Amino acid sequence: MKIRRGALLSVTALALTLTACSSGTEPTTDTTDSAPAGAAAAATCPSTAPQGSVAPQWTLQGSTGSVEVVGSTDTAAPRIDVQTPFAVTQTQVHTLTAGDGPVVPDTASVSVCYMGVDGRDGKVFDSSYERGTPADFPLDGVVPGFKKAIAGQKVGSTVAVAMAPADGYPDGMPDAGIQKGDTLVFAIKVLSAH
Template identity: 40%
Template sequence: MSERVENRSAGQGPGTKAERRLAAQLAAKQAAEKRRRRQSMLGAFAGVLAVAALIGGIVWLNSGDDDKKVDAGASTSPSAVAEPTMAAPALPEGADPALGTRPKVEAGTGELKKLAVTTLIKGKGPAVKSGQTITTNYVGVTYKDGKEFDASWNNGQPATFPIGVGQVIKGWDQGLVGVPVGSRVQLDLPAELAYGTKPPAGYPAGALRFVVDVLAAQ
């Protein structure tokens, strides 16, 4: 009897071992619970970081789209869709610099019965001869209302063609032969010297007015 009591007091009896095992299990359980809570908190924090990164990426992408929309809008500004014009053409030596600027052509007045050639700028070069190939810039409008129907300025380069040999309308063959190179002339053509009163599809009918710059003749 006294021996058992002495063993218990020394912490070596069966009841003490069971309590220790229980205490150890409880401690292990508590430590595991703490690890789970810590891991759960770390996982939640990582999730918050991931969501924040995703939101930041979306905001950045949207801001990039806005920039693209602004750029796209700029490409459709009035200056971007303005009437096309060519770069300043090469002018003959000593020519008036005004030939580098597109002329404004207005409608005529009264009834046009014959060809009228009006010199707007007189060139200093040799006179155009029949059979030569000439280089010109021009604007063509209907004589009655001044509506433009053709212009080399819209095509990005001057027009080159033989003159006086039936390769162009009669009013040009008759009106440009004899004009000095470097000149700007206004040609008023009655219908019979233009495309007629019933022209092919796509051509204007009636009297026409052209302003022509003669840039070269060869």
């Protein structure tokens, strides 16, 4: 399926619908290039919620509300808890766990597991963790906030981003339940880059 500028491809692949800058290329499926040992075998995203009381790895107070993020592990999906409505005026990126692979260039194609939550209502609007399958896409084909979160990280890193509306969907994306001006929060695990 071709990525088109501003097109909603499907809610099941929202990472590909984060198309502010279209590449017009096919999504990639190779998840082995530039992957650290063990990451190449990560062909799935864990769907099990974190067990027990896990302390947040990142707490951020917004201009309104706040967010707490627990990153994913090899066996558990991330958790994003939002005190709504949560909003930021500038995109904030936080490395939850640093990887040991190569640095991801801003022109890379990547394979990631991710969860996206709307700061307005605290609801998950898309999650490759729920599907159990990583998403593969070029960083030049996503909204600026998603690219800011991944480019410059090391492969294997787990990252959280609180995305200001200007770096996400300033006019909203009704098909995904995102309204104009919504702040988006993502927890992302970078599996590979090439």
